[in-house]
Amino acid sequence: MRQERNGLARVPGGRKQIARQVVLPFRMSLAISLKSIRVRFLRSMVTVMSLVLAVAFLSFILTGTEVARGVLATGDPQLRLALIDAGYDLSSVAPPPERAAGEAARLGAGPKERWIVLLSLLVCTVGIVNAQLMAVTERFREIGTMKCLGALDRFILRLFLLEAGMQGLAGSVAGAFCGMAGAVMVGLLRYGGAAAAGLGPVGLGRVLGVSVAVGAGLSLLGVVYPAVVAARMRPVEAMRAQE
């Protein structure tokens, strides 16, 4: 340790100043990530598309449940049969009014529905992580070069997190709306006008929130691991990786 301090004295500025001397302002990081996305637009679109699809599936399932709850709340026995037809676990006779709320809450929370949501999340995760993994791996060389130019590990990390965050947000918002539109359309076809009855801004807002949070969260999660690995690599390894 002592030796390290001695060595430091010869580097002008010493430790504290060095930390400040190698910098990448946030504004610059943002500019660089935006440029990366713009220049690699097609590649970026592929990543975003996998996100859109995954999040659309999730949002479709969630909105479908909202629609079903609304339909159930109408109390129409005909629609009740239609719901059972669509695969929801309901008894064919409506329960007494005091138990109707419990039934509605269980709708979409049964083991079958939970499986579907879980499965959709799994599909989301695999798709997103794969896309981000590819996106980082093909840029090892660029990362190595940046490190040779004096970039700190966290500059690299921040660039990738920013990029993934922006892609995640854009992809999940688009995906959430696609999924919602799809679910509402299917609902309208299946249950007619009643499908729209139970859809309020609160329910849809919740679906949007959950889908975007999951999409953006997974996008970041997917990029963290490869980006950390890449950022920690010694430059020479990073540059050899692609050859």
Add this chain to the structure above:
Amino acid sequence: MAETHNIVRVAGVAKTFTMGAQTVTALRGVDLTIKAGEYLSIMGPSGSGKSTLFNMIGGLDKPSSGKVFIDEVDIAQLDAYELAWLRNRKIGYIFQTFNLIQVMTALENVTLPMTFAGTPQDEAMEKGLELLGLVGLRERHAHKPQELSGGQQQRVAIARSLANTPAIVLADEPTGNLDLTTGEEIIALLKRLSSQRGVTVISATHDYKMLNVSDRVVWIRDGRIDKIEERDQLDISVGAIGTREV
């Protein structure tokens, strides 16, 4: 005094790589001292360990044993910040494959190290243009690397290596991917920059054209220094090699 101090000192550096079950020894104990302002070439056939030595000097890789000192500071003792600082300010890198960042223009490539160094944007732009002018590419500053020829890309890389006025420029096979004439141009440019700016240029190469401009040549063979030739000794062997090649 300042002109003759040792900018790089390599002491007993050895490096082994583990490739699967096999252990490959790339360097078997190399001692070398490089003076500030020198134009030094590390020569040797491929696989001789010269690129490995080059990577050690540049702090891009760590030796298995032995020490590398830059300005008498043991670089193995540096933490991540200090290493980044070293790569950013003290050393400029030039690679065989140019390694420009593809998504950025020539000017942005040159200004990136300055951005990392905290230089204000307009100042960095100005200096970037000046450096591009120095390598004769001022007009092409808005072009992306793929719109430039190999020689032009390498010149951008040279401009980038000089961004933070480093003390050392490390060039790994700078002419390896270039044709004869372009290679000569790059070598002449490196030599000019080294004599004008007093930068220490260290290049790993097996390009004999490099011999003409080197102050000293270190021949590496099988991970060891075979011989070190000074400039005056060199002229004789250059003649010999020249005739052999023709």
